[in-house]
Structures are given as C-alpha cells and as structure tokens.
Amino acid sequence: MSFLELKNITKRYGPLTAVGDVSLSVEKGEFVSLLGPSGCGKTTTLQMIAGFVEPSAGTIRLDGRDITRAKANSRGLGIVFQSYALFPHMTVFDNVSFGLEMQRVARGERKPRVEEALSLVHLSPYAKRYPRELSGGQRQRVALARALVIRPPVLLLDEPLSNLDAKLREAMQFELREIQRKVGTTTVMVTHDQAEAFSISDRVVVMEAGRITQIDQPYRIYEHPETEFISRFVGKTNLLPGKVVTATGAGATVSLAGIAVPVETADLSVGETVTLCIRPEKLHLTAPSSGLLTGRVADRFFLGSQWLYHIDGPVGTLMVVTPNDGSTPAEQGAPVGLEWSPSVVRVHRGAMAEAPDVALEVTG
Amino acid sequence: MSAALPETAPAAPGDETPERRFPTAPLFLSGPAALLFAALVLTPLFLTALLSFNQFDYATGRTGGFTLEHYLSVVTDEYYLEIFLRTFRISALATAICVVIGVPEAYILSRMTNPWRSIFLLVILAPLLVSVVVRAFGWSMLLGPEGPVNGALIALGIGRMKLLYTEGTVVVALVHVMLPFMVIPVWTSLQKLDPAVEQAALSFGASRATAIVRVVAPQILPGILSGSLIVFGLSASAFAIPGLLGGRRLKMVATVVYDQYLSDLNWPMGAAVAVILLAANLIIMLTYHRMVEGHYRRRLG
Amino acid sequence: MTRNGPVALFFHTLVVIFMLAPLAIVCLVAFTPENTLSLPTRGFSLRWFQAVFHHPDFVQSFWNSLWLAVLSATLAVALAVPASLAVTRWEFPGRGFLNALFLSPLIIPHLVLGVAMLRLFAVVGATGSFGWLVAAHMVIVTPYVMRLLIAAISGFDRSVEQAAYSLGASEAIVFRRVTLPMILPGVTGGWLIAFINSFDELTMSIFITSPSTVTLPVRMYMYATESIDPMMAAVSALIIGITMVAVLLLDRVYGLDRILVGQH
Ligand SMILES: Nc1ncnc2c1ncn2[C@@H]1O[C@H](COP(=O)(O)OP(=O)(O)OP(=O)(O)O)[C@@H](O)[C@H]1O
Ligand SMILES: [Mg+2]
Numbered sequence: 001m002s003f004l005e006l007k008n009i010t011k012r013y014g015p016l017t018a019v020g021d022v023s024l025s026v027e028k029g030e031f032v033s034l035l036g037p038s039g040c041g042k043t044t045t046l047q048m049i050a051g052f053v054e055p056s057a058g059t060i061r062l063d064g065r066d067i068t069r070a071k072a073n074s075r076g077l078g079i080v081f082q083s084y085a086l087f088p089h090m091t092v093f094d095n096v097s098f099g100l101e102m103q104r105v106a107r108g109e110r111k112p113r114v115e116e117a118l119s120l121v122h123l124s125p126y127a128k129r130y131p132r133e134l135s136g137g138q139r140q141r142v143a144l145a146r147a148l149v150i151r152p153p154v155l156l157l158d159e160p161l162s163n164l165d166a167k168l169r170e171a172m173q174f175e176l177r178e179i180q181r182k183v184g185t186t187t188v189m190v191t192h193d194q195a196e197a198f199s200i201s202d203r204v205v206v207m208e209a210g211r212i213t214q215i216d217q218p219y220r221i222y223e224h225p226e227t228e229f230i231s232r233f234v235g236k237t238n239l240l241p242g243k244v245v246t247a248t249g250a251g252a253t254v255s256l257a258g259i260a261v262p263v264e265t266a267d268l269s270v271g272e273t274v275t276l277c278i279r280p281e282k283l284h285l286t287a288p289s290s291g292l293l294t295g296r297v298a299d300r301f302f303l304g305s306q307w308l309y310h311i312d313g314p315v316g317t318l319m320v321v322t323p324n325d326g327s328t329p330a331e332q333g334a335p336v337g338l339e340w341s342p343s344v345v346r347v348h349r350g351a352m353a354e355a356p357d358v359a360l361e362v363t364g
Numbered sequence: 365m366s367a368a369l370p371e372t373a374p375a376a377p378g379d380e381t382p383e384r385r386f387p388t389a390p391l392f393l394s395g396p397a398a399l400l401f402a403a404l405v406l407t408p409l410f411l412t413a414l415l416s417f418n419q420f421d422y423a424t425g426r427t428g429g430f431t432l433e434h435y436l437s438v439v440t441d442e443y444y445l446e447i448f449l450r451t452f453r454i455s456a457l458a459t460a461i462c463v464v465i466g467v468p469e470a471y472i473l474s475r476m477t478n479p480w481r482s483i484f485l486l487v488i489l490a491p492l493l494v495s496v497v498v499r500a501f502g503w504s505m506l507l508g509p510e511g512p513v514n515g516a517l518i519a520l521g522i523g524r525m526k527l528l529y530t531e532g533t534v535v536v537a538l539v540h541v542m543l544p545f546m547v548i549p550v551w552t553s554l555q556k557l558d559p560a561v562e563q564a565a566l567s568f569g570a571s572r573a574t575a576i577v578r579v580v581a582p583q584i585l586p587g588i589l590s591g592s593l594i595v596f597g598l599s600a601s602a603f604a605i606p607g608l609l610g611g612r613r614l615k616m617v618a619t620v621v622y623d624q625y626l627s628d629l630n631w632p633m634g635a636a637v638a639v640i641l642l643a644a645n646l647i648i649m650l651t652y653h654r655m656v657e658g659h660y661r662r663r664l665g
Numbered sequence: 666m667t668r669n670g671p672v673a674l675f676f677h678t679l680v681v682i683f684m685l686a687p688l689a690i691v692c693l694v695a696f697t698p699e700n701t702l703s704l705p706t707r708g709f710s711l712r713w714f715q716a717v718f719h720h721p722d723f724v725q726s727f728w729n730s731l732w733l734a735v736l737s738a739t740l741a742v743a744l745a746v747p748a749s750l751a752v753t754r755w756e757f758p759g760r761g762f763l764n765a766l767f768l769s770p771l772i773i774p775h776l777v778l779g780v781a782m783l784r785l786f787a788v789v790g791a792t793g794s795f796g797w798l799v800a801a802h803m804v805i806v807t808p809y810v811m812r813l814l815i816a817a818i819s820g821f822d823r824s825v826e827q828a829a830y831s832l833g834a835s836e837a838i839v840f841r842r843v844t845l846p847m848i849l850p851g852v853t854g855g856w857l858i859a860f861i862n863s864f865d866e867l868t869m870s871i872f873i874t875s876p877s878t879v880t881l882p883v884r885m886y887m888y889a890t891e892s893i894d895p896m897m898a899a900v901s902a903l904i905i906g907i908t909m910v911a912v913l914l915l916d917r918v919y920g921l922d923r924i925l926v927g928q929h
Pocket of ligand 1 (some may be wrong): 013016017018036037038039040041042043044045061
C-alpha cells in the first residue's frame with residue numbers, strides 16, 4: 001500500500017474546476033514532481049495535501065490514515081513555499097527551531113536538532129542572521145531546513161527554486177535531491193520547469209487543466225509522451241501531420257506530404273489521420289538525397305554543446321539538434337538529407353492541435 | 365423567465381483560508397469596534413438629526429415637538445445666510461490659494477533629491493500634527509498690532525494696519541492649516557508619475573511650461589481635485605481658526621454652532637446647522653468618489 | 666536640488682517660511698522676559714514656563730490630555746487590530762458597510778461629532794464623564810489606526826502564516842508569534858498617530874469636556890479668547906516640543922511620509 005494516496009481529489013471554485021478527479025499514489029521515500037503549465041492546478045493540489053485548501057470531493061490518505069479533513073497544523077507535513085515564507089522577525093536558528101517548539105520538543109534537544117538541520121543545508125555559520133541578511137539561495141535552504149527539522153513524513157515543495165537564477169537553480173536541484181536521498185523523506189514537488197522535474201524526480205506527474213495526463217518516470221515521459229500536449233510541453237518536438245497508407249500487425253507507413261515514412265506503431269488503420277512526433281535530437285543530418293527527406297538549412301543556432309538547425313523541407317520546417325563534436329557544421333542554405341530510425345517516431349491519432357508555439361513558450 | 369434553465373454550478377464552497385471555516389470569526393473580531401461605532405457615531409448622529417426637528421422654547425429652554433423652523437430659518441434668515449455665504453467664500457478662497465501654493469510646491473518637492481526632499485516634506489507636513497490652537501495663536505501674534513508683520517509695514521512706511529479679526533487673516537491661517545492636505549494628494553499623484561513621460565515631452569521639443577501644462581498637469585488633476593475637496597470641506601467646518609482669529613463678529617458655521625450650543629443653548633438650531641454641514645460634506649465627498657471612479661473606469665476601459 | 670530653477674527655489678523658500686513662521690514666533694515669544702506678548706529683545710527668560718507649571722488649570726489639563734491620549738490610543742489599537750483583520754481577511758455580508766463606518770470619522774466634521782456626542786451624553790447622562798470622553802476620542806482616532814493596519818495586513822504574505830500552521834502552530838500562536846510581530850510597525854505607527862490626534866483634538870472636545878476633564882487644547886482655546894499673555898506662548902512651545910518628539914518617534918518606527926501621504 002502506498003504511503004501518500006490521493007483518491008479522486010477534486011477542487012471546485014464556483015464554476016471553475018481547478019483540480020478534477022486527481023488520483024495519485026506516492027511510495028515511501030519517493031520523489032514525485034507535479035509538472036504542468038501555469039494555472040493547471042499544481043499549487044491547489046499541493047495545498048490540499050498540506051491542508052490549506054479543502055477538497056470538494058475525494059480523499060487523501062497518509063500512511064493509511066484519512067487526513068482529508070485534518071487541520072493543517074495537525075498534519076505535521078514539511079512545506080517549502082515558493083516565497084520561502086521565512087519568519088522575517090526571527091533569526092535563522094529561531095526559524096528552524098519554531099516547528100520543534102510547536103511540537104514541544106525540550107529546549108535541550110532542540111539545539112542539536114536545529115544545528116543538525118542547518119549543517120545538512122550547509123548553513124551552520126548563518127544561524128544568528130535574519131532572513132533579510134541572506135541571499136536567495138540561502139533563504140531557500142533555511143526554508144528547507146525549517147521544513148525538514150520536524151522530520152515530516154512528507155515534504156511538500158511549491159516551486160522551491162523558481163526565485164533563483166539559472167545557475168543557482170541548477171546547483172540547488174542537485175543539492176535538493178542529495179538532501180532528500182540522505183534523509184529519505186517522501187517528497188512532492190510542484191514545478192513548471194520540466195528540466196527541474198526530470199533531473200531530480202523518481203516520477204513525474206504531468207497535469208493539464210486540472211487533470212493528470214501522465215504519471216511516469218522522467219525518461220518514459222520524454223520518450224513516450226502519451227499525448228501530443230505532453231510531447232509539446234516536455235522538451236522540443238517536431239509535429240508532422242500525415243495519413244496512414246499501409247498498416248500491418250507490426251507497423252505502418254505514414255504519408256507525409258507524399259513521402260512515405262515507416263513507423264513501428266501497431267493497430268493503425270489505413271486512411272487514418274495521425275500526427276508524428278519526432279524529437280529534434282533523434283533526427284540526423286546526412287548527405288543530400290541519401291536520407292528519408294531532403295531539405296535545406298534555413299537557419300542554424302550555436303548552443304555551445306549542440307547545434308540547432310531549422311531545416312526547410314517538403315513537410316515544413318523541422319528542428320534538428322546535433323551534438324557539437326568539433327566537426328564543421330552544415331552551412332546556411334546548404335542542401336541536406338534527414339534520417340531517423342522508425343523506433344523514435346511517436347504516433348498520435350488525430351490531426352494536429354492548433355497551438356504550435358506552446359512548446360517554445362513554456363519550456364524556454 | 366424560462367423554467368428549463370439548468371442549475372448553474374453548485375454554490376461556491378467557502379474560501380479556503382483556514383479561518384474561513386468559521387464564518388463567525390469576523391463578527392467576533394469586528395464586534396467590539398462595531399459596537400463602539402454604533403454607540404458613538406450612528407446613535408449620536410441619529411439623535412442629533414432628531415433634535416434638529418425639535419421646537420425650542422427660549423423662555424424655558426425646553427425642547428420637544430416637531431418643527432422645520434430651524435431649517436427654514438437657515439434658508440430665510442439673513443443672519444444665517446450671511447454666515448453660510450461667508451463660510452463658503454472664505455473656504456473657496458482658502459482652497460484656491462492652497463491650489464496656487466500647494467501644487468507648485470508639491471511639484472518642486474518632487475523634483476528635489478534626497479535628503480532635501482525628505483527634510484522639506486517633513487517641514488511642510490509636520491505642522492499638521494501641531495495643535496491647531498497653537499498655530500492659530502502663532503498667527504495672532506504674527507499679525508497682531510505689535511507683531512512683526514505690522515512692524516515691517518511700519519518700517520516700509522505703509523503704517524500700521526488692522527489685520528486681526530478680518531477675513532483676510534482667517535483665510536491666511538486656514539491656508540496655513542490646510543496646505544499639507546493639498547500637498548499630500550498632489551505629491552502622491554506626482555509619485556505615480558513616470559518622470560520619463562515629462563522627459564519624453566521635452567525631447568519632442570516642448571518647452572518646459574508646455575510639458576508641465578500638457579503632460580504633467582492632466583495626470584495630477586485627480587490629486588488636485590481631491591486635495592481641493594478635502595481643503596474645502598475642512599475649511600468649511602473649521603472651528604479654531606475663525607474662533608481665535610475671527611473675533612466676535614466674524615462668525616463662520618462652526619463658531620455659530622458653538623454659540624448656539626454653549627451660549628444661546630438653542631440646541632435644536634445648532635443641530636440643524638450641524639446636520640446641514642454634515643450633509644454638504646457627505647454630498648461633496650460622495651460625488652467626488654463617484655467622479656473619480658468613473659474617471660478611472662473610463663481610462664482603463 | 667539641482668533640478669529646480671532659481672524661481673522655483675525662491676518660491677519654495679517663501680512657502681517654508683510661511684509654514685514655519687507661526688511656530689517659530691510662538692517658540693521665541695515663549696522665552697520673553699516681558700509681561701506682554703513680545704519678541705525677547707532683552708535676553709531670554711524661563712519665567713513663563715515656570716508660570717505654566719505653577720498654573721494648576723494648565724497642569725491638570727495637561728494630565729487630562731495625556732491620559733486621554735494614552736488611553737484612547739491604546740484602546741483604539743486594541744479594537745482596530747481585530748477589526749482590521751476582519752475587514753481585510755474575510756468576505757462577509759456587511760463588510761463594506763463596516764469598513765465605511767470605521768473610516769467615517771475622517772469625513773464627518775469634528776464639529777458635527779462634538780455636537781452629536783454632546784446630545785448623546787446628555788441623553789444617557791454621561792456629561793462630564795472621563796470614560797465617555799475616552800470613548801469619543803477612540804472614535805476619532807480609530808480610523809487613523811485602521812488605515813495603517815489595513816495597509817500592513819493587506820501587504821502581508823499569507824504563506825508565512827501558512828508556514829507556521831504547517832509546523833503545528835495553533836491559530837492563537839500564529840497570531841501571537843507571527844502575525845502580530847509582522848504588523849508591529851503598523852501597530853506602533855498607528856498608536857503614535859492616534860496619540861497625536863487625540864492629544865491635539867479641540868473641536869469635538871470643546872463640546873464634551875466638563876471643568877474637571879478639560880483637555881489642554883480646550884484650556885488653551887478658552888484662555889486665548891479671554892486673556893493673552895506670554896504664558897500661552899510657553900504652553901504652545903511645550904506642545905510643539907512634545908509633538909516634535911512624537912513626530913520623530915513616528916518617523917523612526919514607521920516613516921512619516923508613509924503615514925501622512927497615505928492619510929487622505
Ligand atoms: N482561491 C481561489 N479562488 C478561485 N480560483 C482559484 C483560487 N485558487 C486558485 N484558483 C484557480 O485554480 C486554478 C489552478 O490554480 P493553481 O494555483 O493551482 O495553479 P498552478 O498550477 O499552481 O499555477 P502556477 O504555475 O501559475 O502557480 C487557476 O485557474 C486559478 O485561477
Ligand atoms: Mg502555483
């Protein structure tokens with residue numbers, strides 16, 4: 001039986017369903033991320049677990065106990081807020097010690113536990129400072145220490161890193177994961193940054209408009225997105241509209257603007273409209289007219305470790321990412337061939353939805 | 365009405381902050397203050413409104429019965445008409461002078477750099493917190509027959525002038541008391557002003573004066589208007605200044621009410637004047653509120 | 666300073682002189698050795714200050730005003746803290762009305778309030794009662810406190826309180842250990858502005874004080890309408906001094922411009 005269980009959780013605000021029918025099981029010690037675009041209900045879900053928002057329907061169980069209606073201050077969960085929510089009038093030490101005080105831990109025991117928590121987040125020398133005297137990353141770690149010191153059964157993080165600059169955020173991601181491994185606390189984190197969700201989570205829950213669309217390991221979400229929305233939202237992708245021309249038990253052929261492309265998806269039917277998703281890094285540049293498609297380099301961008309090409313071809317503009325291995329890149333305007341393995345193509349049934357720049361917008 | 369309309373969404377559940385599970389909490393929290401205000405604002409105002417309709421017997425000093433004579437005498441009796449007119453005239457004049465002095469001063473303040481800006485803001489605003497009796501007394505000394513102003517007039521060869529107990533003195537002292545109320549709202553709207561806008565106007569070749577008139581002025585107009593209303597309202601009900609600097613004959617509304625209550629003991633008459641004063645104040649404030657709201661709605665819409 | 670031209674600075678100087686002149690002359694005349702209101706041309710003297718301290722009416726009025734201001738400011742804060750929490754944090758029927766009611770003394774002329782209080786006191790037989798005077802002053806200073814508190818409470822990050830709840834604190838503890846300390850500048854600023862307003866109030870008080878509860882501004886007003894001697898200047902100078910101390914305190918704890926500029 002799972003440690004934290006959400007069953008058919010729903011939250012309505014008047015006519016708006018902020019969270020609809022969400023079910024999720026989190027194992028003990030697991031690190032789960034809720035990932036989704038702004039307004040999709042991540043915070044609301046987290047707040048229901050925390051006890052700040054009362055679900056309109058459904059149940060929440062923690063370690064077998066029904067906590068759906070339990071008050072926030074009786075749940076004993078550790079929470080890190082996006083704004084850190086440190087007590088501005090208390091020192092770092094007092095901030096961390098507050099939860100222990102509330103649990104009526106004896107003064108003598110409090111001190112070593114606070115010190116332990118502070119050393120866990122590498123803040124021992126800052127115990128006497130006030131929050132306003134700390135940098136963003138340090139405040140973030142105080143918030144983490146304050147949440148962890150009470151040894152909560154579950155740690156809830158609401159966009160804990162979103163107020164940090166890119167470099168610090170990356171460093172903190174690894175630190176967060178390391179600390180979580182060390183203390184082994186079951187963790188639920190909310191984020192809209194897919195890189196963050198992928199790099200530190202055991203499993204990722206993708207949410208869209210208040211509903212869960214996929215729960216899986218990061219790798220599987222990236223490689224096998226279950227919907228076109230997910231493939232757009234998670235990483236960059238090429239979406240190609242086509243029609244099934246032949247279908248067998250083991251695969252099919254799809255026509256893209258008259259060019260036949262093999263795919264490995266079974267049980268498609270001839271004549272069906274489909275959308276093919278191919279990740280840019282799965283496409284390879286070859287000599288002109290030797291690949292599956294031929295096109296021309298419309299633009300190229302140097303990304304340091306990689307090259308990003310925009311290739312104009314018969315099926316429109318495709319994004320291609322190649323590793324920068326030191327060799328000479330293809331010139332702008334040069335004709336190139338494109339090639340890929342049928343196994344990397346994901347097929348979604350139906351025509352393409354009209355929102356082609358979502359992926360660029362939210363993944364940044 | 366069509367009966368077949370489906371039920372719209374179920375009633376919104378209560379909000380989710382922890383307190384809102386107890387909808388009685390705000391009643392407990394605001395209860396004591398609400399009681400105090402019911403007992404000491406609403407009740408006395410109501411009693412006063414009632415009192416203003418009571419008859420007053422000069423011989424016995426008793427009040428009772430129902431009459432409109434107090435209100436009628438305010439609009440017919442020349443004594444009251446003159447006082448209301450004078451109050452209006454003095455307040456309007458004080459307001460106009462406050463605009464003429466306060467608006468440029470606020471603008472000048474806003475163009476200063478710190479620490480001067482803070483220092484002079486304090487100098488202009490802090491007198492607001494000194495008792496108005498003290499300030500009125502200060503003016504009576506400045507303008508008194510032996511005061512420095514008359515001293516200067518004599519030195520200039522103009523000769524001694526009777527300054528105290530004139531409308532001019534009352535206006536000057538009112539301006540002194542009210543100026544902060546003009547500077548504050550204008551200053552606030554100047555703070556919201558983007559200095560780049562004025563610079564942009566200048567960069568288009570507008571002269572400084574044009575930039576101020578065409579770009580700055582329209583944006584601080586709500587501030588000026590709100591300051592004017594406050595100044596006018598407070599001036600019209602000012603008591604200490606006309607009481608101390610107006611002497612026995614230069615009465616304004618507030619001093620008349622005071623006389624009615626504490627010398628003539630004609631409370632119903634005083635109450636009627638007070639009710640009119642309150643009504644005028646509320647009408648001005650509420651009209652202004654409407655106006656400003658409409659103004660902003662148009663700007664945003 | 667450089668952005669203002671010479672004409673602007675000249676105008677500004679005149680305004681500053683205009684604002685300070687009446688206060689300055691009061692402070693100067695207070696030190697005169699003469700028997701009449703005159704500038705101290707022949708040395709300074711403290712005789713009029715001594716006269717104030719030996720004038721039982723002024724001394725009594727001073728203590729009346731001080732107690733009145735301390736009590737009404739303290740009680741107003743005690744009522745305004747929960748009331749402003751109620752009107753900022755909850756949506757409930759009558760909230761708009763209560764909010765308007767609590768701020769209404771700002772737009773009701775004090776003269777009208779004085780007249781109305783006088784009537785009420787007469788009806789309930791409270792004329793001359795110090796307790797009712799305190800209550801009346803609470804009414805006029807509460808709006809100032811409410812304004813600062815509402816600003817402090819609405820600019821408050823609720824997640825800080827949520828953090829305290831999640832750590833196991835009860836509602837009472839959250840209020841005492843987190844909410845109250847965080848709105849403390851608003852509370853102290855509100856107390857001081859209430860104190861100053863109560864201490865200075867004349868127009869309402871003149872209607873409802875009795876000989877034993879006369880406040881300092883009322884005493885001064887009555888004294889000034891009868892006789893004028895330099896003792897009035899000495900009292901005024903003392904009041905200016907007290908006000909300046911309060912203003913500086915206020916500036917330290919809250920920022921004067923923040924209070925005044927948010928005032929009307
Ligand atoms: N108290 C509330 N009253 C009404 N609607 C609300 C309330 N709180 C949230 N919502 C709505 O519920 C939806 C989900 O909000 P939520 O805060 O959970 O989004 P989110 O996924 O955390 O977004 P973000 O990434 O921007 O933080 C939004 O449409 C929001 O407007
Ligand atoms: Mg959120």
